[in-house]
Amino acid sequence: MKKGIAASKGYAIGNALIKEENSINVEKRYVKNIYKEEKRFEKALELSKKQLKEIKIKSEREIGSDKAEVFESHIMLLEDEEFAGAVKVKIKIEHINAEAALYDVVSSYIKIFNSMKDEYMKERSTDVKDVGNRILNNLAGQVFPLNEIENDKVVIVAHDLTPSDTALLDKSKVVAFVTDIGGGTSHSSIMARTLEIPAVVGTMDITDSVRNGDLLIVDGVEGTVIVNPDENIIKEYRAKMKAYNMDIDKLKSLADVETVTKSGKKVDILANIGMPQDVEQVLENGGEGIGLFRTEFLYINRTGMPSEEEQFEAYKYVVEKMEDKPVVIRTLDIGGDKKLPYLSLPEEMNPFLGYRAIRLCLDREDIFKPQLRAMLRASAFGNLRIMFPMISSVEEFLRAKDVLKQCMKELEKEGRTFNRNLKIGIMVETPAAAIEAEELSRYVDFFSIGTNDLIQYTLAADRMNEKISYLYNPMHPAVLKLIKKTIDAAHKNGKLCAMCGEMAGDESSIPVLMEYGLDEFSMSASSILRARQIIMEN
Template identity: 60%
Template sequence: DLVIPPLKWVELPNPSIIDESVIIVAHDLTPSDTAQLNKQYVQGFVTNIGGRTSHSAIMSRSLEIPAVVGTKSISESVQQGDMVIVDGLTGDVIVNPSDDEIKAYQHKRESFFADREALKQLRDEPSKTLDGHEVELAANIGTPNDLEGVHNNGAEGIGLYRTEFLYMGRDNMPTEDEQFEAYKKVLESMEGKRVVVRTLDIGGDKELPYLNLPEEMNPFLGYRAIRLCLDQPEIFRPQLRALLRASAYGKLNIMFPMVATIQEFRDAKALLLEEKENLKQEGVEVSDDIELGIMVEIPATAALADVFAKEVDFFSIGTNDLIQYTMAADRMSERVSYLYQPYNPSILRLIKQVIDASHQEGKWTGMCGEMAGDETAIPLLIGLGLDEFSMSATSILKARRQIKDLSRTEMVQLADRALNCATVDEVVDLVKAKTTKA
């Protein structure tokens, strides 16, 4: 996550045209821009705005491109020809570093890659605690191009396939056949391991110009994800058909994003079953073993988890949005970033409520937000009973190493104490005291 090429100014009408080594410095990069970055040439990027859980930051981790976002004014403080260090681990950006700083970062970079190499010995190991409790460590992906990282890092499945990236960086909607081929490729590559596909989650900061959606005052609270798909079935049905066709090639789970009411889940399920029947009438092979779940990213959904658990097959907690909606803190805003608190006891209680509701009905709960790969959160999540942790592929081996040093029994006690804390600092101090080795 450390790069030191010289800075070079480029016009960026289309990021995919970059064909030489550069660091991108910009006011902002949209998810669509980020999806088009070629990591062979883009050595890193820095932006004025954004947060750790903005989609461009999340995608940078998936692409293994060092990035620092939310610097406020970095684009105003660099000049063409400047030397720049981008530290994606600490969030530091150093313009025109000294010889000593360059030498120190070159050493840090070597240590980083040496540690990554050492972690590879855990690639085929189970994700099991000291006292034998096993969980699943899965990968988040955006396109079939991410599969190499999935396999290289020993993922036990795919916990989030962000299908919206099939729709980005183009001028028209992908056809049913195009989608089918992409889903089939991923399912075949995983050779029977579980693949959780999220249906189209567009809106918020992820726009499709060819849809001509109206501008909204609060796009993250607006016409997006399952709301858009149910309102425009001509967009939704081809995706459902493509997924159903691909289900014959692996272990497919489907989840619907941004579900706020049980009726939304029922309506989406009804459309899926209707298209399943249509395909069978056409003589197309479709699996009868597809699990249907929802993203839990709205507090209202978490509050009714016991009701949802009776009808869905699984939950996947999307903490990136769940935290911003619970704390009323825009995850893109640096000014309120102090309120974006994954370890807030209120968030931990919601997570516990969802997990317990699923287990009560014999179902399972995963997590696909950034919190799933967070080293402070992992001990708490083990204690809360989370079944599946889905994260950027590059975080998996580090998480596996951490889990193998934890006792599930002790983490249950830790989580119980954390649920009764009043502040984030109290929770963090608890975790540090319990997990820091003497």
């Protein structure tokens, strides 16, 4: 038996298919025809871009746009003229083959990222490596077609799976996957949960312990893998699979049921979305509103700012689809990992503690005001609420609210219709906001605790950094105290307190949050039914 991390729940029995690590031997060769070599590179670049766009579209359809965001950064790198230009310059000046030029450029990028102190930026080296390998594979004509597997009931065994690997898995044939490395918060693990594919990661050496064709039992509940089990163990796990599948069917019956605790308290379960089309999955799973509508999709992968009209149409679509259910729209959270090429943002040593989110918007009213105007106009069509991210003081909130009031006056002069009494809240995602929650609650209409950032800022631990992932603990006493303090402060002043981080959908955290008196839980649409079951049983 191999022990790892239970990354995606469920049970599976299938034969191992080992995904060999692509080992492309990059040899540096002198080339005479520079033009031909540049064209080879351009062709591989375009093919890579086409593949990633197809993967992104497929992922958005199957797992939601928020989970598919990782592919946006990959596409942006492929479209980066500086990156492609560096490869072409090497080909031209050194008269070397495209593979060697690409390898040198990718290696230099990785070296730069790895030398950075900021752990998040170090992680970007993985993205560069993944993109570089894709182009190299296309230059060499090598692929591992995870979406073209011949046998049924296959368990993919790999050293690691990239997000694009996971997105391409053929669910009709792949019943689970197991890896040597990885963590429960990696992009691949998140995708596996959304796709409902059992997964165990971080086994250390599964690829050395398994051969192609070995029968494997993958226990995505306990995080174990059994190699070539006997008949008794197979029988035991078939029974577990049957019980688990019956439980899943029971969950689906809760889609149209109100979330009420055993004591009779009504609790609202909302969803986090990243694009307007995500609303369909929310409604299918019985979501009682949108607790976090990320607006960054309107700004990325384009050459200029979205117009007010374009933003208005996107917000209006979601608000109308949700009818009278609440739709909480977060203002632009750009910065950190989401830089925009047309904004010319300054380079920062630690962007997650720098010029981002509300700090950027307050400084750039040319960005902020059109978005607020679009939100206000959309508020005439449903229950829209506005939420400001990264607020750390009362003064910051009042500055943001003042800009909103200016937009209201402008729209009134223009004769535009909007909801003058819409609710305005903040994300509590900095320790400062949690500590000052009682003071802040006198001014805001609601809180929404963003645990993803709150945890990493409180514990000084990047959740995406596998070397220190053990420090990222939602149940750390310091984190729980800040959450409890925030909820109590909101209730003291008669305000609603929600949560929109991953912790809101975490099965082990939900009972604790209920005990603390959290009013609304907002999570990925795929987590709604399980959360509803847990809340109704408590």
